[in-house]
Amino acid sequence: MMNETIAALLLLFGVTVLVLAYVLQPLRENRARGEAPAWLALQDQYERVLSMLRDLETDWRTGKIPEEDYHELRRRYLEEGAALLQALQEENETIGGKARVEAAVQARRAQLRRKGA
Template identity: 85%
Template sequence: MIAALLVLFGVTVLVLAYVLRPLREDRSRGEGPARPALQAQYERVLGMLRDLETDWRTGKIPDEDYHELRRRYLEEGAALLRALQEENEAIDGKARVEAVEAAVQARRAQLRRKGS
C-alpha cells in the first residue's frame, strides 16, 4: 500500500515537472511572458499582409480596400515591432547590469585575495 502511494506521488511530481517546464525555461532565458505573445501577434500581422497582397493581386480585393487595410496592418506591425525591440533592449540592459555586477564581484574577490 505504501509503495503504491510512493509510486503515485513520484509519477505526480514527474508530470508536474514536465507540465511546468516551459514556464521555467522562459524565466531562464530572461523573456517575460509578453515577448512570446508579441512575437505571435507580429507574425500574425505579417501573415495577414501576405494574404492581403495575394488577394489584391488576384483581384479579390478592390484597390481602395487594399490600400486602407495595408496601411492599418503596417501600422499595427510597426507598433508590435517597436514593442519587441523595446523588450529586447530591456533584456539587453538587464544583461549588461548583471555583467557589471559580476565584474565588480570578481574585482572585490581579487582585492580580498591580495589583501589576505
Template identity: 40%
Template sequence: MPIGSILLGIALAVLVTPFVAAPFVKRPRRKEPAQEQRRSALQARPDALLALRDLDFDFRTGKIAEEDYSPLRGRLVAEAAAALQAEAASQSDLDAEIEAAVRAAREKKRDGSACPKCGATAHAGNKFCPNCGATLAASCPKCHGAIKTGDKFCAHCGALLKLESVPAS
C-alpha cells in the first residue's frame, strides 16, 4: 500500500473523529425552567384524568375494593383539580408574557419607523434609511402616521404639524 493512501486515511480519520465523538461528549442543552414548569403543568392534568379514568374502570370491573376506591378517588380528584389550577395559572402567566412582548414590540415600532424598501427600523427624525439610504416618508410626531408634503394637520389623528416636521420637496 502506498504511503499516500495511508496518510489520506489518517487525515480522514482525524477529520471525522470530532464529528463522531461530539454526541457522546456534548452535554444536552438545558431547557429554561419556565418552559419545563409549563410543560409539566400541561402534562399533569391529562395524567391525573387518565389515572382517574383507569381507577373508575378498575372499580367497575371489580379489581379494586370499595374501601380502597374512595380514598384513591378523592386523592386523584384533588390532584386533577390542583393540576387544572396550575394550568390556569400557567396560562395566565403565558398570556401576561405575550402581552408584554406585544407591548414592547409596539413601543419599539412607535420609537422608529420601518423603511419601505428594506424594512429596517429607522429612528424618528431620520430622513434617510440607515441601512439602504432610501428616503423615508415623513410621519406624524404624535401617532407616527404617514404625512404628505404640505400637510398642516395629520390625516390620522388631526394633530397640528410643525412646519419643520414636514420636509418641503
C-alpha cells in the first residue's frame, strides 16, 4: 500500500512538472529572444489609442466635448495611432527578418551535417 502511494505521488509530481514546463515554455522563449516585450508594449499602446478614439467619438456624439476640442484630440490620437501602427509594422518586419535569417542558418547547418555525415 505504501509503495502504491509513493508511486502515485511520484506520477502526480511528474505530470505536474511536465504541465508546468509546457505552459511556461512560451514565456521562456520570449524572454530569451527579447522580442515579444517590445512588440507587446507597442500593441498595448496602439490598443489604448484606439480605445481613446472610441471614447472620444462617444463623448463628442453625446455632447460632452465641444466640436473644436473633438477635432484637435481626434487629429492627435490619429497621428499617435498611425505612428504606433507604423512602429508595429516595422517591428513585425524586424522579427520576420530575424526569423528568416535564423531559418537560413538552420538550413545551412543541416546541409553541412548531411555533407559531413
